[in-house]
Amino acid sequence: MSLNPKEAELLRRAIALAAIARESGNPPFGSLVVDGDLNMLCEEVNSTLTEGDITAHPELKIARWVGENHAREDAAAFTMFTSCEPCSMCAGAIARSGIGRVVYALSGEQLGEIKPADAPSPLFPWTADGPHLRDEAVAPVAGYY
Numbered sequence: 001m002s003l004n005p006k007e008a009e010l011l012r013r014a015i016a017l018a019a020i021a022r023e024s025g026n027p028p029f030g031s032l033v034v035d036g037d038l039n040m041l042c043e044e045v046n047s048t049l050t051e052g053d054i055t056a057h058p059e060l061k062i063a064r065w066v067g068e069n070h071a072r073e074d075a076a077a078f079t080m081f082t083s084c085e086p087c088s089m090c091a092g093a094i095a096r097s098g099i100g101r102v103v104y105a106l107s108g109e110q111l112g113e114i115k116p117a118d119a120p121s122p123l124f125p126w127t128a129d130g131p132h133l134r135d136e137a138v139a140p141v142a143g144y145y
Contacts, residue, residue, distance in 0.1 A: 006038050007103060010081040013043070015105055017058065018083035021045035029083050031058035033066060033099065036077035042066070058082065059090035063097040072098030079103060084111050 003011065010032065017030020024045065032043035042065050044058035059082055066075050075098035084106040086094060094102060106114075131137070 003103070007079075007081070010034060010038065010040075010079075011103055011105055014081040014083045017043060017045050021047070021058070025049055029058055031062050031080055031082035033062050033078050033080045038079075041078070055089065057087065057090050059086045060093045063090065063093035063099065066097040066099055067093075070098075074098075076100040084108070 014030050014032055017032065018028040019030075021030055022028035024047070026046045026049045029046040030044070033041050035041055042062055044061040044065075046058050047056040047061075048054055059080065062080060066078065070078070078099045079101040080094065080099050080103070082102065082104045085104045085108040086102060087108070
């Protein structure tokens with residue numbers, strides 16, 4: 001799918017936000033979200049280093065803002081424009097916020113080709129060990145949904 005001129009402009013703004021993040025001493029990532037008419041709602045830059053918060057990714061901050069300020073049914077019409085494909089942490093937050101579309105510049109794979117081998121991965125780097133204790137784990141969840 002190709003971008004229309006307005007969408008390309010919004011994606012370029014996300015890239016410009018990434019440059020601002022880097023100039024501020026943070027990792028170079030920027031994002032914004034628009035409504036269904038492509039009106040700007042919120043924009044953020046990565047601030048993980050200056051805030052000392054490993055979760056201060058722009059996509060996560062926007063997803064949190066959307067969740068706090070908009071109903072999920074409204075958020076379904078929103079589009080996030082971001083300089084790089086969201087990491088797994090941010091993807092989960094975006095899904096929970098209800099944002100309906102994400103447009104990104106660099107893919108995670110393309111970012112991986114640029115980053116040194118010892119840089120943190122946006123994927124799950126731990127060893128998974130589960131599920132366990134199903135009957136006990138079901139008890140607090142049963143009937144919630």
